Amino acid sequence: MEQIETEGRTPRKRRAILTAATEVFLQHGYLGASMDEVAARAGVSKQTVYKQFENKEKLFAEIVLGTSDQLMDGLLQAYVDTLEGASDAREALRALALRLLQSLTADSVLQLRRLVIAEADRFPEVCGAWFTSGFEKSLDALGQALTRLSDRGLLRELDDPTLAAYQFAGLVMYKPMNRAMFAGTRQRPKPGEPEALADRAVDVFLAAYGLDGPAR
Numbered sequence: 001m002e003q004i005e006t007e008g009r010t011p012r013k014r015r016a017i018l019t020a021a022t023e024v025f026l027q028h029g030y031l032g033a034s035m036d037e038v039a040a041r042a043g044v045s046k047q048t049v050y051k052q053f054e055n056k057e058k059l060f061a062e063i064v065l066g067t068s069d070q071l072m073d074g075l076l077q078a079y080v081d082t083l084e085g086a087s088d089a090r091e092a093l094r095a096l097a098l099r100l101l102q103s104l105t106a107d108s109v110l111q112l113r114r115l116v117i118a119e120a121d122r123f124p125e126v127c128g129a130w131f132t133s134g135f136e137k138s139l140d141a142l143g144q145a146l147t148r149l150s151d152r153g154l155l156r157e158l159d160d161p162t163l164a165a166y167q168f169a170g171l172v173m174y175k176p177m178n179r180a181m182f183a184g185t186r187q188r189p190k191p192g193e194p195e196a197l198a199d200r201a202v203d204v205f206l207a208a209y210g211l212d213g214p215a216r
Helices: 004-030 035-042 046-055 056-083 089-104 109-120 124-151 162-182 194-208
Strands: none
Touching: 004 035, 004 046, 004 056, 004 109, 035 046, 035 056, 046 056, 056 089, 056 109, 056 124, 089 109, 089 162, 089 194, 109 124, 109 162, 124 162, 162 194
8 A cells, every 4th residue: 555655656746846847947047947946846855856857957858848748739739629620711720820829929838938949059959859849740730730721622732731831830920929039928919919910920821822822
């Protein structure tokens, strides 16, 4: 019975350490983060932290790669919710644009993105994997979803679906993402701005890829 209880505590401690470490890394950056503070916030000993993760670099990698998976799952669900089964391209793309604006400008996502960018030269493999297994993979999936819209006669035929996905995401996210990167996460969109950004992004995207877009 005691063994079962111990086995149950270990995953809980691991989750507590990851949660605490995420807060510490986001607040202080990699160099400013201390394992002592992680242990204190998690309510465990520093020895327990090292037993689970060996060193600060391994803990950082676990957080970065774990959040990449979470981000990927959220984006894939957004594509399913807005594009699959859609009968109106403009309405579906606008709904997706608003979902992207809501999820990708969340404080936690912006702070994590800033952290990964700051440490990209120090940990190129880990930070590169955050992009390739998260954003890049999700844009490949968005390209496939856009292709299915095209197959249903809602968009023109896409010569390069992944490029079209990058262009759509760029139209939606470039302004608010860059503003937040440089001006800080407290720089929130003004009332009505997400809707206006979504409308204009969809207008431009459909001018190129909509059924009434330019002939090729």
